[in-house]
Amino acid sequence: MQISSRFTLAVHILICIDTFKDDCKTTSDFLAGSTNVNPVIVRKILSQLKSAGLVNVARGSGGASITKPLGEITFLDIYKAVDCVNKGELFHFHEAPNEKCPVGRNIHAILDDKLLQVQNALERELKSITLEDVKSDLKRYLDS
Amino acid sequence: MQISSRFTLAVHILICIDTFKDDCKTTSDFLAGSTNVNPVIVRKILSQLKSAGLVNVARGSGGASITKPLGEITFLDIYKAVDCVNKGELFHFHEAPNEKCPVGRNIHAILDDKLLQVQNALERELKSITLEDVKSDLKRYLDS
């Protein structure tokens, strides 16, 4: 299984908003054009980003804007905002191992902290990358 | 999305094989009893673990055994063996962003190395945990 494309989509949307913020109104229709997904999907993601306090969305008049400096928005913020993994748990357990087996009875408790440790490593890395990094990379690509 | 329960299931199975190796024949039926999943599922996972060289499975007579010391089997070995993520790529990209948009045209290339960096962090952590760690934890649980 893979982490939902909502994550890369959200990054794409945010960078798009920043890139075009001075040139046009970044509506869900406009963003749908760049990402090539349905405007409703864009609105759903914008709504999640808004709940996380990363963007403002103007009802009526339309258009989205980013609330903070790009350097203060990490991949982890976005990852959490779009809620890619079920209930925040990266690993899925097989349900109902046999309680009568000494292994089955304890496997969950034993693995829990180890899996959490792995998940923390993932999140730590996500936290180390910001939208500012993406922006400066994009600049390099556009200049060359 | 979550990482398939095949992973935790595989760990469970391997620890089970080790725990009961001296007391009984660890057949797919026996392992299905402890994990509480269908024997066919167990066989499928055993088959994947076998392809990865982690276990031997005896046809005909039946029973599985582990090929190396537990300290030499890492969570990463198991994770790769059971092939939890599609094509080895943890993140799923939205297909076909608009090539005419400067952001859409470059987003994939820009994100690729960053996402790989995150994936590497995950795998590095998985590599640091071995079945021996699980075994010693199990021992602690059973003694107390």
Added chain:
DNA sequence: TATAGTTGTAACCATTGAGGTTGCAACTAT
């Protein structure tokens, strides 16, 4: 050698979740 117990695998089913789409009420700058 016949048999019983097992593995390997194909074929199918049910359920779930993701992503997509339409439609429409609510909102707001002009």
Added chain:
DNA sequence: ATAGTTGCAACCTCAATGGTTACAACTATA
């Protein structure tokens, strides 16, 4: 008042997971 939006509900399709049955192939052993 209107035109352009957003927010959201309702529905659809598709793919992947996990589950199940069925059966051929295999092998220790009686």
